[in-house]
Amino acid sequence: MGEASPSRERGVRVQIAGVRRTFEGEGGEVPALAGIDLDIAAGSFVALLGPSGCGKSTLLRLIAGLDRADAGTIRVSPEADAGGATFAGGVVRSAATSTAFVFQDAHLLPWRSVLDNTALPLELAGVDAATRHAAAREELSRVGLSDAEARTPAELSGGMRMRVSLARALITRPRLLLLDEPFAALDELTRGRLDDQLRALWAELGMTVIFVTHSITEAAYLAERAVVLTPRPARIVLDRTLDLPTARAATIRLTPELGREVQVLQEALERGGA
Amino acid sequence: MVASTRVPSSRTSQRHLVGVAAPPLVALVALLAGWELMTRALGVPAFLLPPPSAIARAGVTDAAGLAMATLITAEAAVAGFALSTLLGVLAAVLLATSRPLERALYPYAVLLQTVPIVAIAPLLVLWFGPGGRAVTVSAFIVSVFPVIANTLAGIRSVEPSLRDLFRLYGAGRLATLVKLELPAALPSIVTGLRVAAGLAVIGAIVGEFVAGFSEGAAGLGILVLSAYRQLRTDLLFAAVLCAAALGLTLFGAVSLTGRRLLRRWHPSARG
Ligand SMILES: Nc1ncnc2c1ncn2[C@@H]1O[C@H](COP(=O)(O)OP(=O)(O)OP(=O)(O)O)[C@@H](O)[C@H]1O
Numbered sequence: 001m002g003e004a005s006p007s008r009e010r011g012v013r014v015q016i017a018g019v020r021r022t023f024e025g026e027g028g029e030v031p032a033l034a035g036i037d038l039d040i041a042a043g044s045f046v047a048l049l050g051p052s053g054c055g056k057s058t059l060l061r062l063i064a065g066l067d068r069a070d071a072g073t074i075r076v077s078p079e080a081d082a083g084g085a086t087f088a089g090g091v092v093r094s095a096a097t098s099t100a101f102v103f104q105d106a107h108l109l110p111w112r113s114v115l116d117n118t119a120l121p122l123e124l125a126g127v128d129a130a131t132r133h134a135a136a137r138e139e140l141s142r143v144g145l146s147d148a149e150a151r152t153p154a155e156l157s158g159g160m161r162m163r164v165s166l167a168r169a170l171i172t173r174p175r176l177l178l179l180d181e182p183f184a185a186l187d188e189l190t191r192g193r194l195d196d197q198l199r200a201l202w203a204e205l206g207m208t209v210i211f212v213t214h215s216i217t218e219a220a221y222l223a224e225r226a227v228v229l230t231p232r233p234a235r236i237v238l239d240r241t242l243d244l245p246t247a248r249a250a251t252i253r254l255t256p257e258l259g260r261e262v263q264v265l266q267e268a269l270e271r272g273g274a
Numbered sequence: 275m276v277a278s279t280r281v282p283s284s285r286t287s288q289r290h291l292v293g294v295a296a297p298p299l300v301a302l303v304a305l306l307a308g309w310e311l312m313t314r315a316l317g318v319p320a321f322l323l324p325p326p327s328a329i330a331r332a333g334v335t336d337a338a339g340l341a342m343a344t345l346i347t348a349e350a351a352v353a354g355f356a357l358s359t360l361l362g363v364l365a366a367v368l369l370a371t372s373r374p375l376e377r378a379l380y381p382y383a384v385l386l387q388t389v390p391i392v393a394i395a396p397l398l399v400l401w402f403g404p405g406g407r408a409v410t411v412s413a414f415i416v417s418v419f420p421v422i423a424n425t426l427a428g429i430r431s432v433e434p435s436l437r438d439l440f441r442l443y444g445a446g447r448l449a450t451l452v453k454l455e456l457p458a459a460l461p462s463i464v465t466g467l468r469v470a471a472g473l474a475v476i477g478a479i480v481g482e483f484v485a486g487f488s489e490g491a492a493g494l495g496i497l498v499l500s501a502y503r504q505l506r507t508d509l510l511f512a513a514v515l516c517a518a519a520l521g522l523t524l525f526g527a528v529s530l531t532g533r534r535l536l537r538r539w540h541p542s543a544r545g
């Protein structure tokens with residue numbers, strides 16, 4: 001898998017400062033995030049690890065602008081662009097930052113073909129049919145699904161559906177790709193393949209990737225940097241740049257280097273109280 | 275509804291059809307035979323309970339009148355059903371736009387379902403005049419609620435993550451409605467329409483009882499009343515059978531259309 005000097009200018013920098021989020025629950029307030037500070041460099045691949053229910057999805061939704069923080073700022077901007085006003089709770093975006101979100105389930109529209117599912121973001125942006133279908137075909141071939149374009153989601157395996165979801169996320173050439181436990185429901189073999197595919201796509205396209213996972217091994221295998229969170233309300237217990245070669249292949253899964261990183265992350269999770 | 279893992283071939287689906295159709299048919303034949311024998315053996319007067327053979331005879335001799343009446347009722351029922359489809363879906367889309375609006379108006383939609391149509395039918399005559407229009411409105415009032423309720427439930431139960439997805443890609447209100455909410459609600463809408471189809475026929479006939487007297491155009495409801503007054507119980511039974519057949523036909527047509535629409539993606543239309 002060639003990952004020689006990927007172009008990194010496509011990615012965006014994500015700066016999170018003092019972000020808090022508390023939900024109103026049945027039995028009072030549920031604090032999900034209690035002051036998160038994180039500076040993610042443009043074009044990096046960051047894994048977010050933490051126990052179930054600690055607030056990982058909440059953080060990802062805040063970065064995507066799908067929810068508002070109670071306090072703090074989140075700034076999403078190209079590295080070069082340092083300007084722009086910030087305001088509390090909101091997400092500040094420069095014009096040219098497009099964000100894509102991949103959920104734990106593929107969340108395809110069951111009444112649409114694979115091709116039309118993939119083309120959905122462009123369709124919503126008003127791109128004409130011929131152009132968006134051409135773009136969708138290109139994305140589908142990128143994830144190895146060229147021959148499935150006419151099928152409906154019900155006719156695909158779980159792994160194929162997830163790949164369609166990935167193709168749909170990539171079609172807008174996002175500069176920020178957020179993934180919330182995307183491969184958690186898949187078997188180990190399929191998951192490993194998709195991990196490799198995601199690494200390759202990142203190397204090729206150079207977007208910033210924030211990847212939420214429960215799997216310590218997956219985090220260590222995929223990311224350049226791992227951020228470990230405590231149980232709710234989430235705080236950062238470990239923020240570590242992984243000491244692993246840039247070029248990753250399936251063989252690295254068995255090396256002592258990866259084992260060491262897994263152990264460090266494991267200890268951080270336990271230290272956090274997971 | 276039953277999900278079958280076997281690939282259905284036309285042979286197995288034919289066998290399936292026989293399996294489904296045979297038991298009720300056998301029961302029907304047994305019932306009719308028993309009925310015929312009982313009425314003859316006990317000498318039941320025909321105005322109380324005519325034997326099936328007499329009903330069949332009435333159906334043949336009065337075929338033209340029955341067909342005419344069925345057509346007239348069908349027209350009002352179909353028009354009422356179409357109104358329910360259009361206005362019911364529209365009302366649900368409006369109610370779905372805001373919770374306060376739903377809380378304010380939904381009780382009145384429920385009222386539509388509980389209001390005794392016989393009691394307000396005279397009002398319909400006053401407002402719309404006797405005949406087809408009042409009958410159509412009666413069919414509409416009786417059948418609109420299930421459309422509203424099911425469409426609303428369908429729109430409300432759209433996966434939140436899919437809404438997030440549309441929001442992330444900047445979809446407007448209309449695009450979200452047309453490309454997400456209505457297609458996602460389609461299985462529920464079809465369920466509502468299936469119920470509404472049967473109710474529209476009932477609403478039309480009840481409407482005719484009160485409001486159906488107009489020159490030269492007597493639907494099944496009128497036919498039932500006049501047969502009753504003349505103690506033509508055989509004709510009454512034949513008219514009731516026509517009404518049942520009309521309801522079944524409308525229900526079947528809606529079910530079939532729904533299956534067609536949902537065939538490729540929804541589990542309820544498979545197997
Ligand atoms: N919309 C909401 N309303 C109320 N509480 C919420 C809401 N969203 C999340 N929470 C609560 O906030 C906490 C964090 O939720 P979140 O989904 O971010 O956790 P997570 O780390 O993604 O968990 P998992 O790994 O299980 O997906 C949980 O206790 C959850 O119950």
Ligand SMILES: [Mg+2]
Binds near residue numbers: 056057058180
């Ligand atoms: Mg989560």
